[in-house]
Amino acid sequence: MxxxxxxxxxxxxxxxxxxxxxxxxxxxxxxxxxxxxxxxxxxxxxxxxxxxxxxxxxxxxxxxxxxxxxxxxxxxxxxxxxxxxxxxxxxxxxxxxxxxxxxxxxxxxxxxxxxxxxxxxxxxxxxxxxxxxxxxxxxxxxxxxxxxxxxxxARYPGRTAIETVTTVAAVEADSVVDAVEGLAGISLEPGDALDLTGFARPVWREGLCVLLVQRSATGLVPFEMRHQIPCCSDH
Structure with a gap:
């Protein structure tokens, strides 16, 4: 192996x-x-x-x-x-x-x-x-x-389970993500809904796997989104 x-x-x-x-x-x-x-x-x-x-x-x-x-x-x-x-x-x-x-x-x-x-x-x-x-x-x-x-x-255990409409608690329970954090002082609750459909890219930070999210017109979404990257828009 x-x-x-x-x-x-x-x-x-x-x-x-x-x-x-x-x-x-x-x-x-x-x-x-x-x-x-x-x-x-x-x-x-x-x-x-x-x-x-x-x-x-x-x-x-x-x-x-x-x-x-x-x-x-x-x-x-x-x-x-x-x-x-x-x-x-x-x-x-x-x-x-x-x-x-x-x-x-x-x-x-x-x-x-x-x-x-x-x-x-x-x-x-x-x-x-x-x-x-x-x-x-x-x-x-x-x-x-x-x-x-x-x-x-870009690839990690649990990615395919969380790349959907889910919750903060589910992301932390069903994947290697240690914490979901909101940008610009956004306060998050475990039951808050997240739209991670098809694309979630957490980052390594101080030994932890952290997924950053932000507010949009439709709710909480990843800070890094698929449509921002031309390659990903085509896959």
């Missing part, structure tokens, strides 16, 4: 580019999750997509190193199941985006997937599927994510 976070740097210069990178990571990791979610014995013919093929190749290499044997037919092989967590497969990993200023200002994504493939395998898969990105286990963005001092969370 993945034991270290990975930084994925695709030279994203704005939030739209950062969100696009997150969507691309979803595509690649989703294919890997499908591999892990299938029964232990999987037909080769059922796999499609370059990401799945890359993952399959990495599993085969590991099996060979461990002395594993394939069925004589050459058409079936074993893949260990891996837990995907609650909800969508995207709930199984955390992706946060961080501002890195050297050598140029840009957003770097940090991926933390405790139930994913070994870090070497995942690095190889990401490098193969995202050739425009630099994938590394060594980045100031990783240090920032580990300290939970800054960064916005």
């Amino acid at each position: 993945t034991t270290r976070p990975l930084a994925v740097d695709a030279d994203a210069r704005d939030l739209a580019a950062a969100e696009h990178l997150v969507h691309r990571l979803d595509e690649v990791l989703g294919a890997v999750s499908e591999c892990g979610a299938e029964p232990d014995v999987v037909q080769r013919s059922s796999w499609q997509g370059a990401a799945a093929k890359a993952y399959r190749a990495s599993v085969e290499r590991r099996q060979r190193r461990q002395g594993g044997r394939w069925a004589a037919s050459g058409r079936r092989f074993r893949i260990p199941k891996r837990p995907l967590g609650a909800g969508q497969s995207e709930d199984a990993y955390v992706i946060s985006t961080h501002v890195v200023r050297e050598p140029t200002g840009r957003f770097v994504a940090v991926l933390n997937w405790p139930g994913g493939p070994a870090v070497e395998e995942l690095t190889a898969i990401l490098a193969d599927q995202l050739p425009q990105a630099y994938v590394t286990p060594d980045s100031p963005a990783i240090d920032e994510a580990a300290a939970r001092t800054a960064g916005r969370l």
Whole structure:
């Protein structure tokens, strides 16, 4: 399983580019999750997509190193199941985006997937599927994510459960969000309704995961909203 976070740097210069990178990571990791979610014995013919093929190749290499044997037919092989967590497969990993200023200002994504493939395998898969990105286990963005001092969370456990019309109490109970805070001195009660439909991006701050909300004409909504980011408006 993945034991270290990975930084994925695709030279994203704005939030739209950062969100696009997150969507691309979803595509690649989703294919890997499908591999892990299938029964232990999987037909080769059922796999499609370059990401799945890359993952399959990495599993085969590991099996060979461990002395594993394939069925004589050459058409079936074993893949260990891996837990995907609650909800969508995207709930199984955390992706946060961080501002890195050297050598140029840009957003770097940090991926933390405790139930994913070994870090070497995942690095190889990401490098193969995202050739425009630099994938590394060594980045100031990783240090920032580990300290939970800054960064916005784009994927996190419970995200798919709370991205709907919900309440302050439900957000804090059903996801990794530690606290919902109102901007401009807005006072919140546990039962206050929040419209987080399709988009909620909490941030790391002083060791906590905090979701910032504001008042709109229709009620309480996230401080960062989907329609503000062109990429997200198209997904």
